[in-house]
Amino acid sequence: MQCVIAFLLLLAKDPQNMDRLIVTQFETNESSYGVYELTTGRTFPHPALINQPDVIWESEMENGTHIMSYCSDTLQSHEIVYRITSGMTDITSRAHLHWNENFNAESDCLESLKSVINPEEKIDVNIMSKFSSRVKSKCTNQVILNLAFSGIIAVDGEYRKYAPPKADQPVVVTLDRPMKLKSLLLNGALIEGKETIFGQEALAWYQGHLHLFKRNRNSDAWLPATTIGHENYNGWLIAYFIEANFPEIIKKWEYYYDNCAKYRVLLRKLSRGDERNIHREYFFDRRSNSNYYVDYFLNELDKYEILINKMPENTVAIYKPH
Incomplete structure (x- = not known):
């Protein structure tokens, strides 16, 4: 499957x-x-x-x-x-385009960055924690990341994984302080996975994409577990996260196909007129009269037939986690 x-x-x-x-x-x-x-x-x-x-x-x-x-x-x-x-x-x-767009804030921040990061004038104060209060007020983490996702600036430093890889941007900002993850996410929402000895993962909307974030047991800082800027190859990590934390989404299908297989076996045996062997195989350990066997078998067959023939438009199972 x-x-x-x-x-x-x-x-x-x-x-x-x-x-x-x-x-x-x-x-x-x-x-x-x-x-x-x-x-x-x-x-x-x-x-x-x-x-x-x-x-x-x-x-x-x-x-x-x-x-x-x-x-x-x-x-x-x-x-x-x-x-x-x-x-x-x-x-x-282009999934990141228009996601958290704030043109005026981004323009103001870029002008401020150019005044403190200017290779031609040998001004190179690019470490975010060392920016003046004026620059920090205009260049929040969100605005810095928006500029990085637009390709206007690049990001390096300990928390560079929050942004796409550097290209040849003339302005580079070093992110050297932890960021509050929820302030960067759509509505601050997370799907948190189960905690393990290695830490915890969570799934969230970030810059137009779904990304996994991870924190270890000794830290409160969340770091990207999927690769930002190369999203095409992140899908398997997200799919396995959902299966591991919410297995019913796949198990219900396994149950469905198992029942389909049983139904086909029953039909083949019926087509051979092999009712006696069906009774022996499915009800060998039951002590009852033959009428019970026949009634039970037909009831089971009806259930499989309903399952195999139900139409998508009128059969929808909805699951909500507890």
């Missing part, structure tokens, strides 16, 4: 620029992540596209985020992705 996990972001605040669909795969050796523009409505692609009933699972992350799994016992994961995103526009490379 192959699966993909999709995330749907729906925001009343700015749906045109912020609504999006993200699809992740479990493959580790190829592109496993994509961001898509919603073109046919503010909904998940219909599961009928892969000819299966759907399982919708709503996450604990509030503010318009929904999670859904698509699994198939005949299709490869890249085929599932192709089917559910057919006709959509891939916006992965």
Whole structure:
């Protein structure tokens, strides 16, 4: 069985620029992540596209985020992705645009940075903690990162992983102090995973993408666990995080396909007129009369038939974590 996990972001605040669909795969050796523009409505692609009933699972992350799994016992994961995103526009490379945009604040900050970081005049005070109060007031962490994601400046230092890799930007800012992660996230929201001996991971919307963040047991600082600036290869980390922390999203599909397989076995045996062997195999340890066997078998068969024939449009299972 192959699966993909999709995330749907729906925001009343700015749906045109912020609504999006993200699809992740479990493959580790190829592109496993994509961001898509919603073109046919503010909904998940219909599961009928892969000819299966759907399982919708709503996450604990509030503010318009929904999670859904698509699994198939005949299709490869890249085929599932192709089917559910057919006709959509891939916006992965520009997903950060207009996310936290504040043109005036960014322009003011850039002018301030140029006054303190100017290689031509041999002025090079680029360490953020050493900026004057005036510069700090204009260049918050969020504004600095916005400029970095726009490619206007570069970021280095201990916390450089919060920004894309440096290119040839003339202005470079050294981030040398921890940042309050929630102040950088969409509505400060996180999906926190289970704590382990190695620490804890959390999933969040950051600069238009879904990213994993991690903190160890000896620190309160969250650092990116997925690679910022190379999002295409982050999908498998996100997919495994969801499966590890919310396994029901995949297990429900396993249960469905197990029942489909049992149903096919029963049909084959019925087609051979092999009722007696069916009774022996399924009810050998039951002590009852033959009428009980027949009634029980037919009831079970009815259940499988209902399961295998139910249509996506009228059978939707919704799960909410406790």
